Structures are given as structure tokens and as C-alpha cells.
Amino acid sequence: MSDKSFAANGERVLADLNALRAMGAYRTGVHRPTFSEPHMRSLAWLVERFPEAGLTGSIDGIGNVLGTSPKPGPKLLAGSHLESQNFAGWLDGPLGVIYALEAARVINSDPFAGGTVEVAAWCDEEGHFGHFLGSRSYAGLVSEADIDAARDRTSGRTMREALRDVGLAGRARVTAGPGRYVGYLEAHIEQGDTLETGGLAIGIVTSIVGIWQYRISFAGEQNHAGTTRMVARRDAGLALARFCVSIDDRFPALSGPRTVWTTGHITLDPGAPSIIPGRAEMLFQIRDDDPAVIDRLETLLRAMAEEATAEGPCSVTMERIRTGTPARMDRKFQDAIEAVSTVLADGRFIRMPSGAGHDAQVLATIMPAGMLLCLRSEALVITGTKTPAMPTSSWVRRFLSKLAGACWEDRLLPPGNRLTRDLLWSMAFT
Numbered sequence: 001m002s003d004k005s006f007a008a009n010g011e012r013v014l015a016d017l018n019a020l021r022a023m024g025a026y027r028t029g030v031h032r033p034t035f036s037e038p039h040m041r042s043l044a045w046l047v048e049r050f051p052e053a054g055l056t057g058s059i060d061g062i063g064n065v066l067g068t069s070p071k072p073g074p075k076l077l078a079g080s081h082l083e084s085q086n087f088a089g090w091l092d093g094p095l096g097v098i099y100a101l102e103a104a105r106v107i108n109s110d111p112f113a114g115g116t117v118e119v120a121a122w123c124d125e126e127g128h129f130g131h132f133l134g135s136r137s138y139a140g141l142v143s144e145a146d147i148d149a150a151r152d153r154t155s156g157r158t159m160r161e162a163l164r165d166v167g168l169a170g171r172a173r174v175t176a177g178p179g180r181y182v183g184y185l186e187a188h189i190e191q192g193d194t195l196e197t198g199g200l201a202i203g204i205v206t207s208i209v210g211i212w213q214y215r216i217s218f219a220g221e222q223n224h225a226g227t228t229r230m231v232a233r234r235d236a237g238l239a240l241a242r243f244c245v246s247i248d249d250r251f252p253a254l255s256g257p258r259t260v261w262t263t264g265h266i267t268l269d270p271g272a273p274s275i276i277p278g279r280a281e282m283l284f285q286i287r288d289d290d291p292a293v294i295d296r297l298e299t300l301l302r303a304m305a306e307e308a309t310a311e312g313p314c315s316v317t318m319e320r321i322r323t324g325t326p327a328r329m330d331r332k333f334q335d336a337i338e339a340v341s342t343v344l345a346d347g348r349f350i351r352m353p354s355g356a357g358h359d360a361q362v363l364a365t366i367m368p369a370g371m372l373l374c375l376r377s378e379a380l381v382i383t384g385t386k387t388p389a390m391p392t393s394s395w396v397r398r399f400l401s402k403l404a405g406a407c408w409e410d411r412l413l414p415p416g417n418r419l420t421r422d423l424l425w426s427m428a429f430t
């Protein structure tokens, strides 16, 4: 049996990615929000591909697609998501699903492979209805009440209505069985610029950051913008602006090397040009992979709110509205990806935390998980895993070499087909 017959097929991978790109195509990217017609079409399309990989599956009651194999032996779960942000990039999500599908086609048809690859497309990773509803449902972390409460942030349509509209109401939700998998692997385009600016090809994810979010409110006094003298004002909008600047002045001394913070939303009340705002509010977010750093910054933020209130003229209150536990990626997965990157990417790899959230952080709560980031403009991949349960790494090496053979050496995209700057930007919003 020649090894060639079980090599991954780069052209097939590219054709699959382009097939998905055509579903909800918008300019250079796609518009395929959760439970839209093109999203449902993409899920059905994936289910139709499963027999080619020796898998069977269907769309479950929350929109997850999971292809499983009846074969005994070790199993690796791999995948990503198929919906997109509104008007976004075409590789964000599909890349990881199609790499997983190709790995399953190759490995599952190889009589000498020591394991099986199963494929998942997690619903709503992009958070149209909530945070990681699909993968969290699979992990047993979503209640029926959570689904009752979920609502499309763009249209306001409830999740119940959406499930009914697409014919999924009443369908069972699939949840993880204990011990089925040796682990979960996800490939994803990098949404930052670490690889691009460093001349690197592969990012080996060490951890996925947690996201903490705060509502910070400023109370002053609403008044007439023409008749109220400057010294008499209690301008909540001005207090908010000062607070934002103060954060930028004081956070760096206590932050970690990759801490990021963002004021993503500001409201002024009443928000009219001739009225001094009596109230103001900002939504503020901190991301880091070290909870100790977040602790320090949160303490500082509270102290700053108290200081600002004491100094006046406005009072400042702060409320934490979201916390996220950073997820550590499995060390063995990291080592396996590094081993193959050393050979096939000429050592152009880096171990790095992911500043964007991914389903792998949810899967990491129930099984070993690994993640690799691919340079967007080359859309290449090396995918692999290491199975702690197996005495040798032969299966791992086969897995890696077959997939990498097609996806790295053949290059998925012809050299002239580099993605445009606009597309790269649109991919950055996850």
C-alpha cells in the first residue's frame, strides 16, 4: 500500500473551502450569521460530506454538527465553526472544519491508521446568540433556560424562534460522552499579526485568554449647555473621558506582556449637543491568560473608581458583567505541533497565547485540547495531535505527515491568490 494513496488532497481542501465561501458570499468574504439560510446550507453540506470520511452525523438541537465513526480505537475530535460574523472573512471557522474533514477522509480510510478522526462544527462560536453556545452545549454547560433567554444580537429574534424557523426545535442536543476522545484539535487563521510581522508560519497556542468585562457608570448632573458656568458643572461625559485616559496611564505598570484592554462602547445620557450629560456609561474589557494579572487590574480599576468619586465632581461605580477563565492548551498537543513545524515550517513557528476566543477553550474543560494558528495570507496548515493513551507516536506522525503533506507542501492557495488587506481586516473581528 503506497503512502501516496492516503495523502491528503490539497486541491480537494481548497475546493471545499471555496464551496463554503460561495454560501453567503459577500464582497471578498461572507455573510453567514447563525441560523441564516447560508449557514444552514453549510451545515447540511458538511453532513453530506461525512460518508466520504467514514462518518455519519446530523445537525443537533442547537445547530452543532458532529460526525462520528463506528470504528473502535482511539479517536481524535477536530473542528471549528461554519457561521460567520456579519460581513466577515471566509476562512474564519471553515479552515478548521475543512482541515478536520480532510484529516478524517485520509486517516479513516487508512487500514493502518491507529485511530479515527471525528469532525465537529460548533454552532454560534461567533456569538450571535450568546457565548460559545454550541460547544458549551456539547460540554453540558447550556441549560434549556439559557436557550430560552438567548436572542440574536442583530435582529432580536429569540433562539427558540430561530430554532423553530430552521426546523431544529425539539431535536435532541448531543453532549460529550465520557472518555470518547484522546483530545480535541482546532486549526484557525491567526487574527492578529504576530505571524505575519515575525515572518512565521505557525502559531502553537499555549492558552486562550479569558475575557473580563465591566460596566463603569458615571453620575453627574444634567444641565443646560449654554447657561451652566464651567466651574459649576458636573459633566458625567467629561468624567468618563478622563477615566479612560487614566486607565491608559496606569494600567501598563500592572499589566502582563500581552494584556489588552478596550473601551468598546460609550453612552452619554441624554446624549444631546446642548445638554451636559448627567449620566455616562462605558463597557470596558480586559483580556489576559493570567488570572493574577486580571486580579491586579480589577483591583486598580476599583481603586480608580473610588478615587474619582472622592475627587468629584461625579461619582463612579463599577460592575463586573462577564468573567472568563483562561484555557490552557494541552502540553502534548503543543509538543506534537512543534515537532512537525520544526520539519515542515523550517522552524518558523512560535508558541503564543490566543487573544481571540475559540471553541477549543470550551472543549479544554472536558478533554485535552490543542490549537494551531495558521498564517492567514498563506492559508496553510499542519495539523496534529499526540495521544497520551498510546505508547508510541506513530499514529501521530502519520496523521501529521499526511495532512501536512497536502496542506503545507502543496499550499492551499496559489501564490498569486493572496488575500487582500480588506479581507484580513474583516477577519480580525471575532
Ligand SMILES: [Zn+2]
Binding pocket: 081, 092, 093, 125, 188, 430
Ligand atoms: Zn473563528
